[in-house]
Amino acid sequence: GENVEQHPSTLSVQEGDSAVIKCTYSDSASNYFPWYKQELGKGPQLIIDIRSNVGEKKDQRIAVTLNKTAKHFSLHITETQPEDSAVYFCAASKSQGAQKLVFGQGTRLTINP
């Protein structure tokens, strides 16, 4: 089955700097790649996603890139702010419409003021 590896497990950056989190997946049939942010005591919040027919997607300070050949995708956060501190999860799915997300192990991002 699908396996998603996520790195690093922890990341600490200075406020205003950029943060990059990387994921690799094993199943070439996967075609949907969302990123979630989880704050303490809350459920995961969808922050951005990308489909296999797109190489890059941006939403304000957040961007995601996808390399289908290498089977990896990355989350880029620019101009980081203290409220970006959270645990971030990548996921992969190969089901159009159906929901079966395979998650990475998560990255704890800390923004230092």
Add this chain to the structure above:
Amino acid sequence: KAGVTQTPRYLIKTRGQQVTLSCSPISGHRSVSWYQQTPGQGLQFLFEYFSETQRNKGNFPGRFSGRQFSNSRSEMNVSTLELGDSALYLCASSWTGTSNEAFFGQGTRLTVV
């Protein structure tokens, strides 16, 4: 628009008991998925229901079961609870038209003692 609602938020049960968790999806969403989140195993897919039918199933023992009602609300049941079932149980809803986006509730924290 109200988000995904899970009840109860917290639950303490004794080994050997059974438990039922409830999830009300976003209005208009027809798919409900359940995930188990633990520090050791991360986020793992349990099962997905669509139009009252189980459409996908993860690798969990038969003690874990679920159902979906005609109004798309879903319940999951765990029988003969074990200490290892202590986890945050998350429900996600999605429309499943042409969209894959899954939106999570805040979860039910189950503690088995």
